[in-house]
Amino acid sequence: MxxxxxxxxxxxxxxxxxxxxxxxxxxxxxxxxxxxxxxxxxxxxxxxxxxxxxxxxxxxxxxxxxxxxxxxxxxxxxxxxxxxxxxxxxxxxxxxxxxxxxxxxxxxxxxxxxxxxxxxxxxxxxxxxxxxxxxxxxxxxxxxxxxxxxxxxxxxxxxxxxxxxxxxxxxxxxxxxxxxxxxxxxxxxxxxxxxxxxxxxxxxxxxxxxxxxxxxxxxxxLPDSRPLPEDLEAFLDAGAPPVYVGFGSMAMHTAKDAARVAVEAVRAHGHRVLLGRGWAALDRVDDGDDCFVVGEVNQQALFRRVAAVVHHGGAGTTTTATRAGAPQVIVPQIADQPFWAGRVAELGIGAAHDGPVPTVGSLTAALAGCLTPETRARARTVADTIRxxxxxxxxxxxxxxxxxxxxxxxxxxxxxxxxxxxxxxxxxxxxxxxxxxxxxxxxx
Known part of the structure; x- marks a missing residue:
């Protein structure tokens, strides 16, 4: 057939x-x-x-x-x-x-x-x-x-x-x-x-x-069994779990400074930063060894090893992060993404950023509600219910x-x-x- x-x-x-x-x-x-x-x-x-x-x-x-x-x-x-x-x-x-x-x-x-x-x-x-x-x-x-x-x-x-x-x-x-x-x-x-x-x-x-x-x-x-790249594994093993920031297929036309904003906001909470390059072409903003950039990667494996996931709120990324038990901050851009942002907040597994253009202050504040033991525990509980x-x-x-x-x-x-x-x-x-x-x- x-x-x-x-x-x-x-x-x-x-x-x-x-x-x-x-x-x-x-x-x-x-x-x-x-x-x-x-x-x-x-x-x-x-x-x-x-x-x-x-x-x-x-x-x-x-x-x-x-x-x-x-x-x-x-x-x-x-x-x-x-x-x-x-x-x-x-x-x-x-x-x-x-x-x-x-x-x-x-x-x-x-x-x-x-x-x-x-x-x-x-x-x-x-x-x-x-x-x-x-x-x-x-x-x-x-x-x-x-x-x-x-x-x-x-x-x-x-x-x-x-x-x-x-x-x-x-x-x-x-x-x-x-x-x-x-x-x-x-x-x-x-x-x-x-x-x-x-x-x-x-x-x-x-x-x-x-x-x-x-x-x-x-x-x-789609099950993903690919191993993580060796240099990414080395970065993950070198310290506490980082915060992943990536916007997938979003070009982020209205947020041209998204990489700098993300790095400063994550650093404000004392975390390392993992940037997903994506179609927004996120890249390093300085030579700090607390930041690493990845391209196409097995997110199903990666998201289980990060402190939180900051993303655009696509249905697939939201599901992957939820299955991994990773707290989320969604910065919605278009279409269904505001819905997923609201849904994540309502479930208590993360935060919905207010609007599509993050600033250092707004993203720092959103992460504050996400990087808590209570949100992490709730995210792990909900992960067990996802089909x-x-x-x-x-x-x-x-x-x-x-x-x-x-x-x-x-x-x-x-x-x-x-x-x-x-x-x-x-x-x-x-x-x-x-x-x-x-x-x-x-x-x-």
Whole structure:
């Protein structure tokens, strides 16, 4: 059996697909992954022996320019990505039994599955963009809603109109070329009425967050057994656990002095500093032997050996730090990151920095609440509740869906063969029943 997994986004969108692909392989299936042609994604997938098909432009080329991407950039990129999916996925998915799409609004992927007659699943790593009467939609390029509009139903309808303005024209053109009927609502067509949520239920109690019939599998984690580099091991062994600071795929356009700020704030607490270079290109600010810089590294192993993790709040990094039992300070930049910052603070396993631009004073203050015995103990307690089987749960569901599709039992959206909430679907409820997410966090 063969499955195609596709995404366009940063490492936080690609690595979970690698984890799902490995889980599928362990169950005897073949997975092909269609993602952006960034070198680090090629290396990631090659390292676990998963075939990669390049799709669309490099993500790094889009997000690490001299300025943050603008609304005009979004309106140019959206039709380009739709065209890339129609150009790439039909061949990649020829003979496949199912197609799963995630990442930046994968408009076009479901159309390809429809044309090929195979089941389609939309997967997401948070619920921020899923329609809900409980909270308003996130910001999106396009005509903004009036400031005095407060009806969530109206706001979500206007969000759908913004998605249509971004993707609708290109999607209609390519669907017509394939002989497919037009789509009235691009967003809801992409999401389906039963999306899959690849997030841990302790970190994100998903069914409380959306009006859709959500399937929560747990996070799709790619196990990492790589040893830490010898020079990093030597630095870790040379003193007390350092504080790790890294912002992953964030270019940190608004915080150009992030490395200096981080070093001074961490030193103010008497800790050594470990800088993760990332797309922000963090580097040493002086010759102090209390600072070390790392590139791509096994964070699953590293985070178990640090005093705290300061990061941007991507879903993957948040999950990795939480599983490691490391206290966190999240400096949120975009999209779902403010939610994860609020969630970490609410769980008592770290602190949410106020805004995307840290200063020495603000980061020092955030670290003060993070570097305490109480926060460390709480982080270790929560770590024991985080699931590690999400990729396997999702792989089993996907193969069952593909098998039903072969027998002609699937609707093409995945709904017809899904078990209902409460049935034995391989999942389990959050172990910490007191953990609940305030919807106000999603508005930040």
């Amino acid at each position: 063969r499955v195609v997994l596709t995404s366009w986004g940063s490492r936080g969108d690609v690595e979970p697909l690698a984890g799902l692909a490995v889980a599928l392989r362990e169950l005897g299936a073949e997975a092909r992954v269609c993602v952006p042609p960034d070198e680090e994604f090629e290396a990631l997938l090659d390292g676990v022996g998963v075939p990669m098909v390049p799709l669309g432009p490099s993500v790094r080329s889009v997000v690490t320019g001299t300025r943050p991407p603008s609304a005009a950039d979004a309106f140019r990129l959206a039709p380009e990505l739709v065209a890339a999916r129609f150009a790439t996925l039909p061949e990649a998915a020829e003979g496949a039994d199912a197609l799963l799409a995630t990442g930046l609004m994968p408009a076009g992927a479901r159309s390809v599955a429809e044309k090929l007659g195979i089941p389609y699943v939309y997967g997401c790593f948070h619920t921020l963009g899923l329609p809900s009467h409980r909270f308003s939609p996130p910001r999106r390029p396009g005509t903004p809603s009036p400031d005095d509009e407060t009806d969530n139903k109206v706001l979500w309808e206007q969000d759908a109109q913004r998605v249509d303005s971004l993707y609708g024209g290109a999607l209609a053109e390519h669907r017509e070329a394939l002989g497919l009927p037009p789509v009235d609502n691009v967003r809801d067509h992409v999401f389906t009425d039963r999306p899959w949520l690849a997030a841990d239920p302790v970190l994100l109690p998903g069914r409380e967050m959306t009006d859709l019939d959500l399937v929560q599998t747990g996070a799709w984690i 590690a089987d999400g990729a396997t749960v999702a792989a089993r569901r996907l193969l069952a869906l593909a098998d039903a599709g072969r027998r002609g039992d699937a609707s093409g959206t995945g709904r017809a063969t899904e078990s209902r909430p409460g049935q034995d679907d391989g999942s389990r409820p959050a172990q910490n029943a007191t953990v609940r997410s305030r919807t106000s966090t999603l508005r930040s």
